[in-house]
Amino acid sequence: MSYTARIQYIIKTLIKKDGITLKQIADEFEISTRQASRDIEQLRYQMGAPIEYDKKDRVYRLTQDWSSYTNLDDNLVILASYFRSLIEQLPIKNSIKKEIEDTFLSSVSKNAASLVDKVIYKAPQISFPNYDVFSTVTEALTSKRCIEIEYTNFKKENTKRIVEPLRLINYSSSWYLVAFDHKREKVINFHLSRVIKATILDKKITFKDTKLLVDSSFGIFVSGKMQEYTIKFSSELTNDVRHIIWHQKQRVEDLEDGSFLLHIPATNSHELITLVLRYAPYARPISPDSFVEEYKKRVEEINKTI
Secondary structure, eight states: OOHHHHHHHHHHHHHHSSOBOHHHHHHHHTOOHHHHHHHHHHHHHHSOOOEEEETTTTEEEESSOOGGGTTHHHHHHHHHHHHHHHHHTSSSOHHHHHHHHHHHHTTSOHHHHHHTTTSOOOOOOOOOOOHHHHHHHHHHHHHTEEEEEEEEOTTOOEEEEEEEEEEEEEETTEEEEEEEETTTTEEEEEEGGGEEEEEEEEEEOOOOOHHHHHHHSSSSOOOSOOEEEEEEEOGGGHHHHTTOOSOTTOEEEEOTTSOEEEEEEESOSHHHHHHHHHHTTSEEEEESHHHHHHHHHHHHHHHHHO
16 A cells, blocks of 8 residues: 555544554554654654654554544545546546556555445546547647637637637536637637637747636636625525535625525626526525526526426
8 A cells, every 4th residue: 555545544543543553554554664653754744743652652642633634534435436436437448447446546545445335426427528629728738839729609600719728627517628719818618519620829828817717716607707696595405505615715604594695706697596596496696786687587587488
């Protein structure tokens, strides 16, 4: 097992048991006690673990609470189940899937690896891109060069555009190219399935603010002014959705009646309206006013089709 697996084992044993010895570590992973000692020192000086050696009992113990690492192994079990579910959908030979899975599991503890068959994650269906387009875009991202794309919009209109590729994102089982469009002079999300052809150009990428734009906003769409949107969830949904993290910078405000407000940063309301509709009638938009009005308009359109 890897260094990572050893560290996880030491952490979990220290937290859940009354100390650990170098021999325990050495026997568990078939390493020398000298290597086990180096692992302890790594925890002390690189991770700030409050570990001290008890000369009387000849064990290493925590001198204070280190509970932030209590669920490390559990999180890795969850991650391993996600990873396996995604691998199973890859259009490659089973022998290669097995090799990839074994490589990943070598970095987790024996306990986490043993639970992978029992903790199952049902991943949504993965969409696979046009690999000619995908490969061209990834090459452009690596070489930091612009590309010319032939693109079909939702009106079935074909256009040619010169763009600076910034990121490829898979969101809700669809692939998107986030790129700076030279003609429109702004960052746009292009649905990759609508990119008919992509050609790498000699022109270098100059746009710099990708991470801020993509990571700070909720969902996939980044065009528009960043602002805070607020959704109210009724008490009937509190136990079901209160724990969900939709965005790393979200803010939850609990109300006295058991309901709560979700404050979330976004550049537009498009995907947030879809989120509210998913939980209607137990969720509704609160602010800004444009969000509320757009939601009402969507509901009216839905009612007309019933």
